[in-house]
Amino acid sequence: MSAAAKRFRTIIDFRREIAPIGSGLAGLTAAAPSALRNIHAIGGIVIKELCRRKDFYVLFVLTALITALMGSVSFFNEVKVVRYVKEICLLLIWISSLVIAITTAARQIPFERENRTLFPLLAKPVTRGQVALGKFWGCWLATGLALFVFYLFFIVVSATRDHDLALVASLQALTLHWCMLGVVIAITVLGSLVFAAPSSNNTITIVVVAGILLLGRHLNKVALRLDEPLQSILYSIYYIIPHLELYDMRDLLIHSWGSIPWLVWLGAIAYAIVYAVLFLFAACLVFQRKPVN
Amino acid sequence: MTLAPILKIESLHVAFRSRELGQEAKLAVKGLNLAVSPGEVFGFLGPNGAGKTTTMNVLLGFVPPTSGNAFLFGVNVREPIARQRIGYLPELTYYYKFLTAEEILRFYAKIFGLRSSLADQRINSILKLVELDHARKRPIKTYSKGMQQRVGLAQALINNPDLLILDEPTSGLDPVGRMKVREIIQRLKNDGKTVFFSSHELGEVETVCDRVAILCDGQLKAEGKVEQLVRAYQCTTLEQVFLKIIDYKLAA
Numbered sequence: 095m096s097a098a099a100k101r102f103r104t105i106i107d108f109r110r111e112i113a114p115i116g117s118g119l120a121g122l123t124a125a126a127p128s129a130l131r132n133i134h135a136i137g138g139i140v141i142k143e144l145c146r147r148k149d150f151y152v153l154f155v156l157t158a159l160i161t162a163l164m165g166s167v168s169f170f171n172e173v174k175v176v177r178y179v180k181e182i183c184l185l186l187i188w189i190s191s192l193v194i195a196i197t198t199a200a201r202q203i204p205f206e207r208e209n210r211t212l213f214p215l216l217a218k219p220v221t222r223g224q225v226a227l228g229k230f231w232g233c234w235l236a237t238g239l240a241l242f243v244f245y246l247f248f249i250v251v252s253a254t255r256d257h258d259l260a261l262v263a264s265l266q267a268l269t270l271h272w273c274m275l276g277v278v279i280a281i282t283v284l285g286s287l288v289f290a291a292p293s294s295n296n297t298i299t300i301v302v303v304a305g306i307l308l309l310g311r312h313l314n315k316v317a318l319r320l321d322e323p324l325q326s327i328l329y330s331i332y333y334i335i336p337h338l339e340l341y342d343m344r345d346l347l348i349h350s351w352g353s354i355p356w357l358v359w360l361g362a363i364a365y366a367i368v369y370a371v372l373f374l375f376a377a378c379l380v381f382q383r384k385p386v387n
Numbered sequence: 388m389t390l391a392p393i394l395k396i397e398s399l400h401v402a403f404r405s406r407e408l409g410q411e412a413k414l415a416v417k418g419l420n421l422a423v424s425p426g427e428v429f430g431f432l433g434p435n436g437a438g439k440t441t442t443m444n445v446l447l448g449f450v451p452p453t454s455g456n457a458f459l460f461g462v463n464v465r466e467p468i469a470r471q472r473i474g475y476l477p478e479l480t481y482y483y484k485f486l487t488a489e490e491i492l493r494f495y496a497k498i499f500g501l502r503s504s505l506a507d508q509r510i511n512s513i514l515k516l517v518e519l520d521h522a523r524k525r526p527i528k529t530y531s532k533g534m535q536q537r538v539g540l541a542q543a544l545i546n547n548p549d550l551l552i553l554d555e556p557t558s559g560l561d562p563v564g565r566m567k568v569r570e571i572i573q574r575l576k577n578d579g580k581t582v583f584f585s586s587h588e589l590g591e592v593e594t595v596c597d598r599v600a601i602l603c604d605g606q607l608k609a610e611g612k613v614e615q616l617v618r619a620y621q622c623t624t625l626e627q628v629f630l631k632i633i634d635y636k637l638a639a
Contacts, residue, residue, distance in 0.1 A: 128500055131497065135498055139486075143485055147485075211481050213447075217552075218470060219498070219499070220467060221467050385449075386449050386450075
């Protein structure tokens with residue numbers, strides 16, 4: 095076969111290979127594994143980046159140091175002190191995990207654009223939606239890893255002080271906490287495509303998440319005291335926002351109240367998945383329309 | 388037998404909206420038509436701001452065309468699958484600096500869906516080709532500019548592409564680095580690959596290109612084989628043709 099014929103053959107083969115793409119269900123089934131592979135590969139880069147940066151290690155050492163310092167103090171062998179240590183430890187874990195999740199997710203796409211690493215990536219057979227989902231996946235896995243280490247530390251601390259492992263409750267707290275962070279990361283990824291600078295995205299997301307965690311459950315009560323149309327507006331906000339405070343199992347762990355019913359646990363996970371999917375869908379839409387040059 | 392073009396641009400217009408109120412949209416590319424056949428080394432030339440990078444950005448799906456179409460392997464560039472068999476080298480090296488050359492190549496190999504064993508083979512052969520085998524385990528941030536440019540070339544070759552799009556591949560390189568890149572392009576040409584590249588190094592273009600297109604102010608001013616253009620414009624070098632086309636007046 096001549097060289098020209100070989101090259102012609104290449105084009106024919108290529109057309110045959112891509113023919114299923116965009117031709118209904120067959121196309122979808124052909125494209126799905128490559129989409130998952132791309133998302134997973136992009137996620138792997140996020141994890142590698144986080145492992146090679148010092149953020150996580152610094153936060154973990156700080157959490158461990160503060161908890162150890164608090165734990166070393168024993169006030170008259172009072173039982174409440176153990177609860178106090180557990181509360182401090184869990185509060186630090188919550189703050190650290192939120193900081194890791196938000197700062198990691200907020201910088202991903204803006205840094206890709208700023209460092210222009212997005213260009214060689216998008217020049218490959220990768221859609222922008224896959225990039226956004228890959229970033230989410232990587233950040234979520236990385237925070238999951240960090241969270242696992244933090245909770246392991248918490249279990250060790252509470253087991254040594256309280257002589258109670260509370261493994262089931264801790265496992266439920268860990269999984270719900272991780273799902274809550276999934277929603278937060280999805281919000282941050284969307285924010286990173288809407289706001290120009292990662293710093294503004296960081297600040298806005300932290301304020302929104304802190305607002306939801308602290309005030310979210312009280313919005314309906316506040317709405318009752320307002321006149322129309324403010325009442326309807328506040329009620330709408332109450333029903334629209336993701337209620338992240340539902341994932342806070344700290345009190346159950348601090349007071350050793352045991353685990354929650356598994357059905358409730360499953361419902362909470364489903365609720366988080368719905369919100370994460372909604373925010374990620376919005377992020378993919380925004381990214382698709384955004385010029386990258 | 389006439390081969391179907393591997394790269395085709397039809398009546399391409401690209402306009403950028405101005406951010407200032409009352410300002411008209413800027414037309415970066417005005418009705419560009421271009422076709423590159425398989426196996427060709429095609430030089431895409433023009434002064435700064437001529438619309439070369441914008442055209443490449445359209446081909447790579449970074450910028451949507453305002454009107455007109457662009458195709459790679461007969462597939463509209465809006466489809467990500469059109470980029471399955473291309474390799475792209477950006478003008479400057481933009482890679483994850485915390486990764487090693489080997490890791491970055493493995494990442495891109497995964498994106499292209501190469502099996503692990505095949506990816507290993509390709510990574511080994513490409514790192515040898517671009518002479519980075521000795522530094523494969525070092526983070527890219529420790530590389531010199533020339534080495535980073537060669538990482539760029541290596542990532543562009545990882546999928547054994549049929550079409551290479553190179554945006555000023557020798558920009559900022561020393562003479563040895565340029566020579567190496569030129570050798571690689573020549574080798575790819577001998578392997579029957581299609582190369583579409585922009586460059587300001589007209590001597591280099593003259594050496595390696597089968598055909599060139601000269602773009603000015605978003606419009607295609609000339610297209611053809613180097614010797615044909617030199618003859619048509621009654622010049623002796625491609626540089627003279629280029630200066631004549633862009634209407635450059637030499638200072639007295």
